[in-house]
Amino acid sequence: MNSIRRTLKLANEAEPMSREQYSYESWALGTIKGMVSIWADDTYRGEPLKGHNRNRWAKEVLERIKELHQVFEEVKR
Numbered sequence: 001m002n003s004i005r006r007t008l009k010l011a012n013e014a015e016p017m018s019r020e021q022y023s024y025e026s027w028a029l030g031t032i033k034g035m036v037s038i039w040a041d042d043t044y045r046g047e048p049l050k051g052h053n054r055n056r057w058a059k060e061v062l063e064r065i066k067e068l069h070q071v072f073e074e075v076k077r
Contacts, residue, residue: 001071004028008075032068039064 011024039061049057 001067004031004068005071005075007031008071012075035064035068 007024007028011021011028014021014024
C-alpha cells in the first residue's frame, strides 16, 4: 500500500494532464487492478476455498479494501 500511496501523491504533485501524471496514475491503477484480481480469486495456493476458509478470506479481502480506501482518503487531502 505504501507504493500506491507514494505513486498517487506523485501523480497529484505532477503537472495536470502531463505525461508524468498519466504515468503515475496508470501505474497505481494497474497495481490496484492486479491486487483486486488476486483478492477475487477463490483459490488459495491452488486449492479451492471452502466454508470457513472462504469466510476468513473474504474478511481479509475486506480489510485490504478498507486499507486501500484509507490510502485514497489520505492522498485526496
